[in-house]
Amino acid sequence: MDTVVEIRELHKHFGVIRAVDGINLSVKPGEIYGLLGPNGSGKTTLIRLLIGLLEPTSGSVTLLAQAMPDKAVLAQTGYMTQASALYEDLTVRENITFFAEMCGRIDRAWIDEVLELVELKDRSRSLVRTLSGGLKQRTSLACSLAHKPRLLLLDEPTVGIDPQLRATFWSYFRQLASSGVTLIVSSHVMDEAERCDRLGFMRLGKLLAEGSASELRDQANARTLEEAFLRFAVGNMEGGEG
Amino acid sequence: MSSRRVLTLAQRVMRQVLRDRRTVGLLIIGPMLVLSLGAVLFRSEPAVIPLGVVNEDQGLTVPIVGSIELGQRIVDELTAGDAFNVVFLDHHDVDARLRDGTVQGVIVFPEDFSSKFQENRQVVIDLHIEGSNPTRSMTIIARVTETSMKSLAELVGTSFAIPGSPQTSEGEAALPVVVQTTYLYAGEEFDTMDFVAPVYIAILALFFVFLLACVSFLRERSLGTMERLLATPATRIEIVLGYMLGLGLFALIQVAVILFYTVWVLEIHYLGSLGLLFLVIALLAVVGVNLGILASAFARNEFQVVQFIPLLIIPQILLGGTFWAVSEMPKYLQPFAYLMPIYYANQALRDVMLKGWGLVEIWPNMVILAGIAGVLIVAGALMMRREVA
Numbered sequence: 106m107d108t109v110v111e112i113r114e115l116h117k118h119f120g121v122i123r124a125v126d127g128i129n130l131s132v133k134p135g136e137i138y139g140l141l142g143p144n145g146s147g148k149t150t151l152i153r154l155l156i157g158l159l160e161p162t163s164g165s166v167t168l169l170a171q172a173m174p175d176k177a178v179l180a181q182t183g184y185m186t187q188a189s190a191l192y193e194d195l196t197v198r199e200n201i202t203f204f205a206e207m208c209g210r211i212d213r214a215w216i217d218e219v220l221e222l223v224e225l226k227d228r229s230r231s232l233v234r235t236l237s238g239g240l241k242q243r244t245s246l247a248c249s250l251a252h253k254p255r256l257l258l259l260d261e262p263t264v265g266i267d268p269q270l271r272a273t274f275w276s277y278f279r280q281l282a283s284s285g286v287t288l289i290v291s292s293h294v295m296d297e298a299e300r301c302d303r304l305g306f307m308r309l310g311k312l313l314a315e316g317s318a319s320e321l322r323d324q325a326n327a328r329t330l331e332e333a334f335l336r337f338a339v340g341n342m343e344g345g346e347g
Numbered sequence: 348m349s350s351r352r353v354l355t356l357a358q359r360v361m362r363q364v365l366r367d368r369r370t371v372g373l374l375i376i377g378p379m380l381v382l383s384l385g386a387v388l389f390r391s392e393p394a395v396i397p398l399g400v401v402n403e404d405q406g407l408t409v410p411i412v413g414s415i416e417l418g419q420r421i422v423d424e425l426t427a428g429d430a431f432n433v434v435f436l437d438h439h440d441v442d443a444r445l446r447d448g449t450v451q452g453v454i455v456f457p458e459d460f461s462s463k464f465q466e467n468r469q470v471v472i473d474l475h476i477e478g479s480n481p482t483r484s485m486t487i488i489a490r491v492t493e494t495s496m497k498s499l500a501e502l503v504g505t506s507f508a509i510p511g512s513p514q515t516s517e518g519e520a521a522l523p524v525v526v527q528t529t530y531l532y533a534g535e536e537f538d539t540m541d542f543v544a545p546v547y548i549a550i551l552a553l554f555f556v557f558l559l560a561c562v563s564f565l566r567e568r569s570l571g572t573m574e575r576l577l578a579t580p581a582t583r584i585e586i587v588l589g590y591m592l593g594l595g596l597f598a599l600i601q602v603a604v605i606l607f608y609t610v611w612v613l614e615i616h617y618l619g620s621l622g623l624l625f626l627v628i629a630l631l632a633v634v635g636v637n638l639g640i641l642a643s644a645f646a647r648n649e650f651q652v653v654q655f656i657p658l659l660i661i662p663q664i665l666l667g668g669t670f671w672a673v674s675e676m677p678k679y680l681q682p683f684a685y686l687m688p689i690y691y692a693n694q695a696l697r698d699v700m701l702k703g704w705g706l707v708e709i710w711p712n713m714v715i716l717a718g719i720a721g722v723l724i725v726a727g728a729l730m731m732r733r734e735v736a
Contacts, residue, residue, distance in 0.1 A: 158574060158577055176580045177580060179580045184575065184578035186571050186574055186575060188570075188571045190570055190574060190575045191570070192570075192572060193570070204575070207576065207579040207580070207581050208579050208580060248575070
């Protein structure tokens, strides 16, 4: 299999708003692909389209060689939403086990490994309600890993967490990628993007540019990614007007 | 204390309430809806009661006055009034007609009705009542007594006297009417609580489970776990069924507690099988869970869930044949009664508890309840699709 994610001419319109406006994209196995763009650029919509939570207006999505929407594929994908969506009255372990079970896979050894990875082993019996924001975010990540997915879709996983935890998260992502998991991570923080293998700049539902961080900088003749993004955005606006 | 802060706070609260159009609408429409329903039901004219009459009275020939047929006199009086719709029956049919509901009471005048009167100077009316609705039984007894008194009073007015019979000095007191009531179902030992118990149970079983399901499903949505759940292979129908089973267990425990408490602690009289009662209430609880899941799709927050009480629960109680028999409601309200799940539970529970009926008689109501549950399950799953997309 040469691509894990294949998106063709994807459109999602909400009335006159084109949340996703003709996106083509493919992601290779073991890659960390970063979707980078400001709030409202269509990152969340794109991820929800990928996983079949939204139906596209037109275009197609293929995950792990299966045309979406397809419920069976979801047993091999992990999804982490922006808000740490967890059952507050359950313990950390109960939450993780629940989502693993929903995907039809309970592997206690793996769950222990996940708890180890996100450093929650000693809090596994705590009720989620009693956890701090950062710990909840880690639990949330653990839930999306619970069934050993081959593809992880993470929607702004590092939003609202401190820089130290953010660094820890990125080291988890790298570990996962090196074990063969493919990751799509959305973010609006430019310095995070450096850590992705490949990046897609998103703005107003369109993919402005694609490539590794250094490629994008070179292409835009910019020193930083932020600058590169702005140049691409300006170029796109001019192109749009012309 | 700053009055300015208080006012600013009040302003903010008002602004928020006004933004929630449904709440504003409900604040105004809710009370009107519930009040109108109540007014219509309380004011509805008492229905004409179909009353059977078995008249075998041979009459009595009295010197001077001639032939007196007391039975016929009372029948004439009953027919003349607008309280009853009199149907003449053969005495073999009495129980059958009461059972199938074509008459709600039957008066039997035996052959010696008139002569007994002459002997005792007392009218003894043999009244048979269906008995499963205490309010109606009371109405029938009261109206029959009243009508009989009236026809006897007319006899007094003609200074009708029977030679050789004991003379009484005080006119009306000499002509008492005694109504001896025989109940087809239940009976005299049943008090009002016994009659109300079945519907009480139904309301409780439906109400709490409905709220529980509605709020927990809503919470799943507002905390974002629903989105996460839908990103797993779990299908919508699986989620609804899972909820039904999970909450259903608590519903069943609740049902068991309700039954235990009403039967053994409150010592409610009941006739039919306890197992069957449990089954009916359990079915209603399943309906409650799924109604809650469906309703949660239309609520944004817990506050809006509470608003379903005047919209969904109170009309159920008023229209579902709980306190007013559906047949006695205004015609235009009757179709709504048949839409209320609680109506079918009420029917079945009354049939079991008051009439002692079994599965053979009540299965149609149970099938309808199960059908409603099925429709709600599918509707709940379909609504989930809409809300997530």
